[in-house]
Amino acid sequence: MFAQLFLVRATSMERSQLRVVILSLAIMLLFLCAQGQAKYSPGFTAQPGHASSPAPLPFPMYGVTPGSLHPQECPGRCATRCSATAYKKPCMFFCQKCCWTCLCVPSGTYGNKQSCPCYNIWKTKRGGPKCP
Template identity: 60%
Template sequence: MAKNCSINLIIHLLVIFLLLSRNHAMVTESPSPSPQPQPSGNFPTYGITPGSLHPQECAPRCTNRCSKTAFKKPCMFFCQKCCAKCLCVPPGTYGNKQFCPCYNNWKTKRGGPKCP
């Protein structure tokens, strides 16, 4: 009788062990998230892709964008206007407009770039 109890106990423990190891294997075998594509260069994607900024974040981004120009007031005016519309500002102080197509494609009446 004692031998049957110990065999049943061993069988129950073995079943529990198998169930736990199976559940553990299911958890550890989940696929890892795929890495997000980064734009070329050393720029983070936040704030440079269309619609990724909040309107209140335009001023600091435009301050950085216009930091090296001799024409700060017009640069800030148009940068903030473009940021309010596009909700993105290209990285750096010049160029890189390919990261924000709305910012890049907005033109003046004469066909020149509206956004700095």
């Protein structure tokens, strides 16, 4: 913006000199950016003698430890948890309710509630476990 205002009032000789200076600065800036990027961000280089390592295994306790799940993952985990019961609808309802609060689902289809303590805290009015 400033350069455009200056160019309007400048003579043709000053305009051409200013354009050369601006163009030179732009080229220098591009060159410096390219140098800095090449210097500080190493690209992939295959090193001889080193085999590429396999992808790391996911965290083994993911979804089992309290707070490790995202709410959108609850239906899938609860489907696994409730797969062996004859009462799928109530199991899924309460499992998802517990999962959305605790953000974890114990492994397996029964028991293992020690891995997700929040499951043991919730009780029904009669004192029984609320979470399957």
